[in-house]
Amino acid sequence: MTAPPLLQLRDLSVDFSTDMGIVHAVDRVSFDIGTDEIVALVGESGSGKSVIAQAIMGLLGVGGAGRNARTSGQLRFRGRDGAAIDLLTLDAEERRRLRGRDIGMVFQEPMTALNPVLTVGEQIAELLRVHAGLTRAQAAAEAVARLAEVGIAAPAERAKSYPHQMSGGMRQRVLIAIAMACQPLLLIADEPTTALDVTVQAQILELMRTLKRRTRMSVLFITHDFGIVAELADRVVVLYAGRMVEEGSATDIFASPRHPYTEGLLGAVPRLDLASDTIGAVAILPGTAPDPLAFPAGCRFHPRCTHARPGLCDGKAPAMTALAGARRFACHVRASA
Amino acid sequence: MLRYLAGKGFRSVLTVFAVLLITFVAARISGNPFQFLYDDGLTQEEQAALDQEFGLDRPWPAQFVSYLGQIARGNFGRSIAQRRPVVHLYAEAIGPTLRLAALSFLATVAIGLPLGLTAALARHSALGVAAMGVAFVGYAVPHFLLAIILILIFSFYLNWLPSIGSETWWHFIMPTITLSAGLIAAIARYLRGEMLGVLSQDFVRTARAKGLPESMVIGKHAVRNALIPVITVLGLKFNGLVSGSLIVETVFSFQGVGQIFIGSVQLRDYPVLQFGVIAFALTVVVVNFLVDALYAVVDPRVRRSG
Amino acid sequence: MASLFEASAAATPARRRRPLPAYVIILMVIGAVLVLNALLAPWLAPFDPDTTRLLRRLRPPSWLGGPSESWFGTDQLGRDLLSRCIYGLRTSLGIALVGTLIGCAVGTTIGLISGYLGRAVDTVLMMLVDIQIALPYLLLVLVGIAVLGTDLSVLILLISLHSWENYARLVRGQVLAVRALPYIEASEALGASTIRILFRHVLPNIASPLLVMLTLNFPAILLLESSLSFLGIGVQPPTASLGRMVGEGRHQMLAAWWLVVAPAALILMVTLTAQLLGDWLRDRLDVKTEK
Numbered sequence: 001m002t003a004p005p006l007l008q009l010r011d012l013s014v015d016f017s018t019d020m021g022i023v024h025a026v027d028r029v030s031f032d033i034g035t036d037e038i039v040a041l042v043g044e045s046g047s048g049k050s051v052i053a054q055a056i057m058g059l060l061g062v063g064g065a066g067r068n069a070r071t072s073g074q075l076r077f078r079g080r081d082g083a084a085i086d087l088l089t090l091d092a093e094e095r096r097r098l099r100g101r102d103i104g105m106v107f108q109e110p111m112t113a114l115n116p117v118l119t120v121g122e123q124i125a126e127l128l129r130v131h132a133g134l135t136r137a138q139a140a141a142e143a144v145a146r147l148a149e150v151g152i153a154a155p156a157e158r159a160k161s162y163p164h165q166m167s168g169g170m171r172q173r174v175l176i177a178i179a180m181a182c183q184p185l186l187l188i189a190d191e192p193t194t195a196l197d198v199t200v201q202a203q204i205l206e207l208m209r210t211l212k213r214r215t216r217m218s219v220l221f222i223t224h225d226f227g228i229v230a231e232l233a234d235r236v237v238v239l240y241a242g243r244m245v246e247e248g249s250a251t252d253i254f255a256s257p258r259h260p261y262t263e264g265l266l267g268a269v270p271r272l273d274l275a276s277d278t279i280g281a282v283a284i285l286p287g288t289a290p291d292p293l294a295f296p297a298g299c300r301f302h303p304r305c306t307h308a309r310p311g312l313c314d315g316k317a318p319a320m321t322a323l324a325g326a327r328r329f330a331c332h333v334r335a336s337a
Numbered sequence: 338m339l340r341y342l343a344g345k346g347f348r349s350v351l352t353v354f355a356v357l358l359i360t361f362v363a364a365r366i367s368g369n370p371f372q373f374l375y376d377d378g379l380t381q382e383e384q385a386a387l388d389q390e391f392g393l394d395r396p397w398p399a400q401f402v403s404y405l406g407q408i409a410r411g412n413f414g415r416s417i418a419q420r421r422p423v424v425h426l427y428a429e430a431i432g433p434t435l436r437l438a439a440l441s442f443l444a445t446v447a448i449g450l451p452l453g454l455t456a457a458l459a460r461h462s463a464l465g466v467a468a469m470g471v472a473f474v475g476y477a478v479p480h481f482l483l484a485i486i487l488i489l490i491f492s493f494y495l496n497w498l499p500s501i502g503s504e505t506w507w508h509f510i511m512p513t514i515t516l517s518a519g520l521i522a523a524i525a526r527y528l529r530g531e532m533l534g535v536l537s538q539d540f541v542r543t544a545r546a547k548g549l550p551e552s553m554v555i556g557k558h559a560v561r562n563a564l565i566p567v568i569t570v571l572g573l574k575f576n577g578l579v580s581g582s583l584i585v586e587t588v589f590s591f592q593g594v595g596q597i598f599i600g601s602v603q604l605r606d607y608p609v610l611q612f613g614v615i616a617f618a619l620t621v622v623v624v625n626f627l628v629d630a631l632y633a634v635v636d637p638r639v640r641r642s643g
Numbered sequence: 644m645a646s647l648f649e650a651s652a653a654a655t656p657a658r659r660r661r662p663l664p665a666y667v668i669i670l671m672v673i674g675a676v677l678v679l680n681a682l683l684a685p686w687l688a689p690f691d692p693d694t695t696r697l698l699r700r701l702r703p704p705s706w707l708g709g710p711s712e713s714w715f716g717t718d719q720l721g722r723d724l725l726s727r728c729i730y731g732l733r734t735s736l737g738i739a740l741v742g743t744l745i746g747c748a749v750g751t752t753i754g755l756i757s758g759y760l761g762r763a764v765d766t767v768l769m770m771l772v773d774i775q776i777a778l779p780y781l782l783l784v785l786v787g788i789a790v791l792g793t794d795l796s797v798l799i800l801l802i803s804l805h806s807w808e809n810y811a812r813l814v815r816g817q818v819l820a821v822r823a824l825p826y827i828e829a830s831e832a833l834g835a836s837t838i839r840i841l842f843r844h845v846l847p848n849i850a851s852p853l854l855v856m857l858t859l860n861f862p863a864i865l866l867l868e869s870s871l872s873f874l875g876i877g878v879q880p881p882t883a884s885l886g887r888m889v890g891e892g893r894h895q896m897l898a899a900w901w902l903v904v905a906p907a908a909l910i911l912m913v914t915l916t917a918q919l920l921g922d923w924l925r926d927r928l929d930v931k932t933e934k
Contacts (some may be wrong), residue, residue, distance in 0.1 A: 059545055100548030107546075112539040115558050117565070117637055126557075127547045162637040178547060352773045359774070360782070367789035477918045479866040481873045481886070482907050485893055493897055504916040580781045584870060618777040 005032035006186055007056070008216045011298060012073035014051050014060065023292045025051045027242045028073070033186065038212065040229040040250070042265065043239035046289050049222045052239075053188045056220070057105055058087065058095035077102075080185065096219060101131040104179030108191040110171035114163040120147070120174045121159025127181050137153040146177040151207055169200035176207065183215055190222045205231060226266055230254060235326075238262050241290050241300040243317070248327035258321075258329040260305050307333045345629075349622040353615065360614045361401055361607075369393070370417045391417055393607075404611070414608035418600075423612045427594055433503040434593035437582060440509055441517040445571075449521040453528030457536070458555065460529075469529065475522030480581045484515045484588040501590035502566040512585045519581065520574055527570050531563035538562075564635050572628035575621060667923050674916050681733040690727035693881045695720040706868055718892070728905055731883040737915070738799055738878070739865035745803035746864070747857055750810025755841055757811065758818025765815075766863050772808040780805060784859050784871060793879045796872070805867055806860055813856065817849045851928040858921035862914040885910050 014026040026048040033039045041049045042331055054060050060069040075087035079102060099105075107113040115123060124146050125139035134142060140159070147155035150173040173191060179187055189208065193201040205228065214221055219242065221232060229236055230251060236253045238246040238261065246259040257263045287304035290296055296303050302313035312332045320328045321335040329335075342387065371379055371387050379387070388394040407414060413423045453521050459465035478486075491511060492500035502508050535541060536559055544558040545551075586595035594613070601609035663671075680687060697720065704716040704724075717722035757768040784801045791797040821827055821844050830840065867888030871877030878884035885906040892902030 057546055059542065060642075096548050096550065098548065099546055105546040107539060107543060109539050113543045115540040115544065115562070117561050117635065118558075126549065126553070130549055130553070164638050175543070178543070348770075348773065352777045353769065355770070355774050356778050359778070362785070363786045363790060367786055474915075477862065477914045478911065479870055479914075480871050482889065482910060485889060485896070485903055485907065488680065488893075489896060489903065513702070555810065583781050587874060598782075599785070602782065605789075614778070614782060617782075621777045621848065 003035040004084075005034045006037075006078050007033040007220075008054075008074070008076040008084075009052070010074040010076065012052065012055060012075065014048070014055055015070045017068045018293075021293050024295065025242050025292065026055070029242075029244050030073075030240070031124075031237050031244065031247055033218050033220055034235075036216045037234045038221055038232055040233035040236045040295070040327070041220060041222045041239065042224060042226065042229060042236060044224055044289050046241075046292060047239040048242040049239050050190055052111070053105065053190050053220065053222055056087070056186075056188060057099060058092075059099075060089075063321060070299055077186075078169055097131070100127050100179075100184075101182045102184050103186045103188065104182070104184035105188040105190065106165060106172070106175050106179045106192045107242075108194050110175055110192075110195060111166050113175055114171055116163055119160050119162055120166070123174070124159075124181055126251070127178060131182050143177075143181075146181050150174070150177040150180070150211075152177075167200075168196055169203060170241070172196060172200075172204050173207065176204070176211070181216070184217060186218045186220065187212075188220045191224070193228065194223075194225075208232070224265075238265070241292070241295050243300060244320070244328075244330065245301065246327075246329040248323075248329075249325060252325060252327055258323075258327070258334050259301075259331050260307050261301050262329075291323060299330070305333075345626075346523070349625075353618045353622060356618045357611065357615055358401070360611060361404070362397065364602075364605060364607050364610055365397060365429075368605045370607065373604045374418055374481065391415075408615070411610045416606055416609050418606045418609075420606050422546065423608045426609060427616070428595055430592055430594045430597050433591055434582065434586070434595065435514055437503075437509060437516060437591070438578075440513040441520065441578070441582075444513055444517040445520040445524055448517070449524030450528060450567075453525035454532065454555075454560070456525060456529040457532035460533070468525070472522040472525035472529075475518040476526060478518065479516055480519065480584045481588060483518055484511065484585060487511045487514060488588075503589075503591045503593065508589070512589050512591060516578070516581050516585050520571075520578065523570065523574060525568060525584065528563060528567050531566055533560060535559045535563045535627075560637065565632065568628055568631050569633070572624055575624045579617060579620075656891055664923075669919070670916050670920050670923075673912065674920065677732065677913055677916070678736065681736045684729045684733040688723075688729045690723035690726040691919060692722060692726040692883045695722055702785040703899070713754055715905050716899070718888075718899075719895055724901065727883040727888060728885070728909055729884040731888055731906060732909055732913070734878055734882060734884045735865055735868055735886065735910070738795075738868045738884075739804065739861055740866045742799050742802035742805070742868070743857060743861045745799070746805060746807045746860070747805065747810050747853070750807035751814050751853070753807065754811040754814025754816075755845070756819060758815040758822070759837060759841065759843075763807075764820050768811070769815075772811060775804075775808045785876065788876055791878075795878065795882075798868070798877055802864060802868055805864060809856065809860070810853070813852060814845075818845050821848060855921060855925045855928060858917065858924050862917040862921070865910070865917070866914055887891055 008030075009032070010030050011028045012026055012030070013024070013028055016023045016025055029048075030054060031039070041052065043049045056069050056075060060071060068269070070087060072086070073255070076084045077098075078084045078085050079098075087098070091099070092112065114120065119312070121140060121143045124143035125134075125136075128134045128139040128142050129136065134140075144155045144159050147158055152158050152170060152173055158166075158170075163174075176192070179189075192208075193204050196204060208219070209232065211217075221228070223229060233250045236248060236250050237244060237248075238253075238259065240261050245264045246257065253262065257266055290300060290303070296314065298314040298316055299305070299308070299318050302308040305313065308314075309332070318330040318332045318335065321328050322328050363516055369386055369388075385394065392400060395403075404414070415421060416423055416426055419426065424591075444532060456465050456468040456472060459468070486615045488511065491498040498510055499505075499508050500511070503512075540562075541554060541559055544554045549558075582593070583595040583599060585591065586593045587599070596611040597609065600606070696717070699717050702717040715728060718724055718727065741827035752769055753771075757765045783804065787801045788797065791800075818841070821840075822831075824844075826842060827840060867882070868877055869889070872884040872886030873890035875887070875890060878887050880887070889903050889910070892899070892906070895902055
């Protein structure tokens with residue numbers, strides 16, 4: 001990888017203050033997303049992966065539950081002019097202009113992520129008017145072209161449809177068209193296929209691969225499904241309870257996972273023909289995800305870890321151990337082995 | 338869709354008919370108009386002559402059938418007390434009532450919607466809490482109390498506004514406030530709740546992720562969705578609005594249709610009473626139709642399935 | 644027909660118990676004081692509320708230079724205002740409570756029958772709901788009083804007719820929803836009795852929205868009674884009622900403002916308390932209202 005990375009996360013932390021106390025949802029996470037690279041961010045629900053996505057998007061500060069969020073660290077982003085800026089130092093207006101234009105996002109729930117009272121054409125067109133300054137007519141025509149691009153048949157008619165007239169797979173294509181409308185440098189996909197059935201899942205993944213090849217954008221793909229990771233990702237970052245536990249190329253991680261948690265997850269990979277991802281994952285890993293209000297001391301995984309050593313793993317948090325080939329992992333036991 | 342409309346239309350006609358029938362019978366059970374008009378008593382002959390003049394000597398079913406025939410020809414009869422066509426009585430009084438209704442509706446929309454939006458968008462600031470407080474008080478204070486409080490302050494204490502009558506625009510200020518306060522509060526409370534619900538929905542997050550300016554996220558994506566159920570509430574509140582206007586007209590001595598209507602109940606002036614009920618029931622039906630139609634305009638999900 | 648309430652039936656098990664917010668405790672205390680006042684009226688009221696003393700008419704409250712034994716002053720017939728307020732509270736709370744409960748019972752029953760029997764019965768009963776909506780309620784009351792007289796029981800009956808249709812629609816919707824569940828269909832096929840299904844499956848499901856509806860309906864009914872009494876067609880003299888006291892007092896508003904202010908303040912206190920508690924209960928039980 002010769003080009004400098006598109007996005008560098010450095011010690012990214014996100015705390016939420018809630019009625020019950022402070023939740024350290026993301027704790028000093030650092031990794032890079034290279035140009036033209038697909039990075040998979042893997043973890044169970046509650047591991048902080050969606051929070052990282054929202055932090056990159058700059059959506060934590062606005063409305064909803066994010067009101068009480070505090071973000072620290074650095075998000076160094078190389079824009080279209082090649083200069084790196086820390087996203088966290090930008091003001092709200094500057095971040096808004098990056099959203100949708102340089103960073104696009106596809107969400108998990110195609111059934112609810114589209115506005116029910118606007119035509120899908122308009123939902124794409126408004127974005128082009130805002131970011132690219134197109135006129136109403138230009139934007140409408142462009143929206144039809146974008147729909148065609150994501151493989152929607154009869155795009156001119158479909159542009160006039162409302163979301164409730166479309167299937168889940170089609171809506172997800174529309175959401176991808178929205179995220180890709182301004183040809184962003186980075187696409188964040190937050191479990192975009194979880195809510196879809198298996199055949200549609202495969203189609204959507206194929207579409208994303210095609211689009212990625214054509215546009216050479218970078219992708220941050222969030223999932224808890226190692227089956228998808230294997231199909232799609234160049235590199236993998238594994239999260240557990242808000243902390244990074246392992247990072248490496250997809251090939252390396254699949255060949256020799258270092259962290260016991262990664263091992264557990266890999267053991268839980270669903271076969272595509274079974275495709276009941278969560279059930280598998282729960283069955284293999286003993287115990288349940290920890291309470292975010294009271295994460296265990298030391299290595300947060302130690303209560304569920306079969307290799308855990310008392311006095312070592314419950315003491316202080318494990319540091320990252322670096323290996324050759326840009327591999328890193330955080331485990332007391334494996335680091336000393 | 339046509340079948341749906343036809344079915345709804347048929348039900349509405351049936352409802353209006355039933356309401357009329359109930360009123361027709363109940364009014365006749367409750368007493369004869371001439372007992373109230375001439376409270377020093379009538380002789381048997383005088384009573385019989387009057388009954389005959391207005392056709393009240395015939396059996397009720399016969400009266401009802403001929404009344405139906407009459408109104409089918411557009412003739413709503415004459416007032417027994419005033420011996421003038423019913424329609425004229427109402428026509429003379431409809432002006433102030435309509436003006437009051439229109440002003441109250443305008444006030445409701447012009448104040449209620451911004452108040453609800455403020456309460457939702459600024460819910461963590463003093464402004465939002467204040468907006469909600471205003472809405473809450475408006476919601477829990479009954480028409481008659483508000484009217485009394487307003488009169489006490491603005492007519493008696495400050496001497497700024499006239500407390501009775503409907504001659505000038507000044508006369509409409511307190512009645513409008515009285516009548517619309519509850520509605521404003523209801524709309525504001527409801528819109529706030531809807532907005533908070535909509536703001537946490539996925540499509541609003543999508544709109545933000547698209548980098549749309551916040552004004553567009555709120556104005557275009559959130560508000561439109563939040564307004565849809567508010568329309569239903571406006572429709573549901575209509576009956577209450579009419580009852581409220583009866584009270585407002587009484588308190589402020591307004592010469593509106595409410596006064597004529599209440600008078601007709603007290604005097605058992607059957608034709609006037611019946612016309613009032615028909616007009617009210619028809620208005621409810623029309624309002625419901627309008628609400629449905631408006632719903633279809635703003636919510637594409639209803640358009641096809643309806 | 645959309646049901647007015649939608650309960651999120653999926654309970655949230657074992658959520659951390661949150662303590663009652665301070666304002667709720669204060670409201671509960673105020674509510675309890677008001678209710679106790681109403682219950683203990685004969686012992687608390689310093690005077691008989693109906694005894695007129697024409698020599699002591701329209702006296703201001705004692706702290707404004709009025710007679711020392713009349714804290715709130717006296718009315719146009721020389722009756723002690725404080726005593727009348729206490730008894731008026733008793734009347735208004737009592738009527739509102741009974742009216743609310745009857746309305747709830749009638750509406751719930753009609754909703755159950757309508758939803759369960761379906762077909763013709765349902766059509767007729769829902770027609771009744773439509774009529775209720777299309778009929779000016781005030782007319783219903785006026786005619787009802789004209790036909791049946793101004794007795795207190797008539798008033799309660801008419802008042803209880805005010806919002807039965809809300810309950811009916813809520814319950815009917817729930818019955819229809821529950822009946823469509825596969826296991827209910829199965830137990831019906833197995834011969835479980837109608838009554839059993841209604842009581843075992845339907846009522847527990849609507850307990851929360853029903854409770855919230857009751858709590859929020861109560862202040863509305865109380866305001867209704869006050870409004871009717873204010874207009875002179877509700878509670879009849881000499882019985883003290885808060886609404887009637889405001890209605891009679893308004894003619895003396897210039898000379899004796901306290902006649903209006905004292906009962907008006909009480910009405911506000913009762914309705915605001917009930918309304919706030921109802922709102923809190925709704926949020927707490929997570930019931931969605933559409934009204």
